[in-house]
Amino acid sequence: MAQPMGLTLDDIVFDEATPEQQRIALELRAEACTNPHEFIERERHLTQHELTRSDCRQWVLYLKGYPRQIIASCEAIRQKILVSDGTARESYGYTIRHVFTTPVWRRLGMAAYLLRYVKERMDEDSECSVFFSDSGREYYTGLGWLAYQGKQANLILLSLPQSPPLTPIDSPPQTPGEGPRPRAPSFSYRPTGRADAVTVDLLRLEDLPLLCKQDNYQLSARFRDMPSGKKTHVAFAPTYARLEWQLARAEFDAVKMTGKSITYKGAKTGNSRSWLYWAHDIPAKKLRILRIVHGVECQTKAQKVADTQVLLEAALAEAKEWGLPRVVLWNPDEDVITGCKAVGNRNTASVKVVFDQQMGGCVPSLRWKPSEPGVPVRVIEWEDNYGYCLP
Numbered sequence: 001m002a003q004p005m006g007l008t009l010d011d012i013v014f015d016e017a018t019p020e021q022q023r024i025a026l027e028l029r030a031e032a033c034t035n036p037h038e039f040i041e042r043e044r045h046l047t048q049h050e051l052t053r054s055d056c057r058q059w060v061l062y063l064k065g066y067p068r069q070i071i072a073s074c075e076a077i078r079q080k081i082l083v084s085d086g087t088a089r090e091s092y093g094y095t096i097r098h099v100f101t102t103p104v105w106r107r108l109g110m111a112a113y114l115l116r117y118v119k120e121r122m123d124e125d126s127e128c129s130v131f132f133s134d135s136g137r138e139y140y141t142g143l144g145w146l147a148y149q150g151k152q153a154n155l156i157l158l159s160l161p162q163s164p165p166l167t168p169i170d171s172p173p174q175t176p177g178e179g180p181r182p183r184a185p186s187f188s189y190r191p192t193g194r195a196d197a198v199t200v201d202l203l204r205l206e207d208l209p210l211l212c213k214q215d216n217y218q219l220s221a222r223f224r225d226m227p228s229g230k231k232t233h234v235a236f237a238p239t240y241a242r243l244e245w246q247l248a249r250a251e252f253d254a255v256k257m258t259g260k261s262i263t264y265k266g267a268k269t270g271n272s273r274s275w276l277y278w279a280h281d282i283p284a285k286k287l288r289i290l291r292i293v294h295g296v297e298c299q300t301k302a303q304k305v306a307d308t309q310v311l312l313e314a315a316l317a318e319a320k321e322w323g324l325p326r327v328v329l330w331n332p333d334e335d336v337i338t339g340c341k342a343v344g345n346r347n348t349a350s351v352k353v354v355f356d357q358q359m360g361g362c363v364p365s366l367r368w369k370p371s372e373p374g375v376p377v378r379v380i381e382w383e384d385n386y387g388y389c390l391p
Helices: 019-030 036-046 050-054 110-123 137-142 205-224 240-258 301-321 334-346
Strands: 012-016 056-063 066-084 088-101 128-133 152-157 186-190 198-203 231-236 266-269 274-281 286-294 326-330 351-356 363-368 379-382
Touching: 012 110, 019 036, 019 056, 019 066, 019 088, 036 240, 050 056, 050 066, 050 240, 056 110, 066 110, 066 205, 088 110, 088 205, 088 231, 152 301, 152 334, 198 205, 198 301, 205 231, 205 240, 205 266, 205 286, 231 363, 240 274, 240 286, 266 301, 274 301, 286 301, 301 326, 301 334, 334 351, 363 379
Parallel strands: 088 128, 231 379, 286 326
Antiparallel strands: 012 056, 056 066, 066 088, 066 231, 128 363, 152 326, 152 351, 186 198, 198 266, 266 274, 274 286
């Protein structure tokens, strides 16, 4: 293993972070933020949620004999994955976040040195790990994480009027002078350009556990039905813990930046045939679609396109209410792409649909645990690389 410039192996200690080292590393990362106090408050808040309460590990490099002198640090969240490589099974993978080098130690190869050890630790109890980075793609590829370039759909609101693009047709008229009336969790909507009403139920947090359970069951069944071949298919399980963690972060930012709490976390068709989850990204001024799910009853292309369209129009209504100028979703499949285009075609004066390769500046990268000697290397196919995967 190559030694960093200016330091020897005897100068550096790699280990899992102690509580004190975790605190110091957090404070060092916060110094690089616009609002250090708020960053620390948010990160500590997230540690209280299921996803990071038990399966989040933090590693550090520090100067030998000086455990408070943190050179570099990172954390990784261990989560359930689904794998199909001739047989379907459940396993574990890590999502790496907050790779950080203390400024005085930068440009000395410290992060790479740290990650070489982190890989070894993660390989002990997982099969893969993923990164999301807006820079250094070649850097991480050199360390073993292969970039998976994808597509992003952007539904851009051309204006932000008071009235939403979907009009509630079963709500009584508002009395002049009356204050804003809280929305009901269920609406009958008349999508723009359609004479018939479509029922859309808006989802609260308490609605998600059952939907996540159904979603995971369907995804597991899909993996069991995958034909054997030369590829290994992998997907991060869309568990409630994973979604709830992202929604908790969105809620924290929303309250801090707007003073408002987020009521609705997604939408489903009235017949419960399809649904989606969303997260309000207030700092980035967008509504992120975490995942679109078509249930077993939604089998035809026409059904999937129609459901996608009405759900995305509900998302646009939510974005307008929050003053967010765009709705974004990662790696839409053919049916979802068609649904996106249908939204744009039906709302030409108010919505512009754009597809690009940017993934919001976050390039996902995946590393698979090295094969045993003599075992052929397989192509890794990352399934369902959607917004819910983002740490």
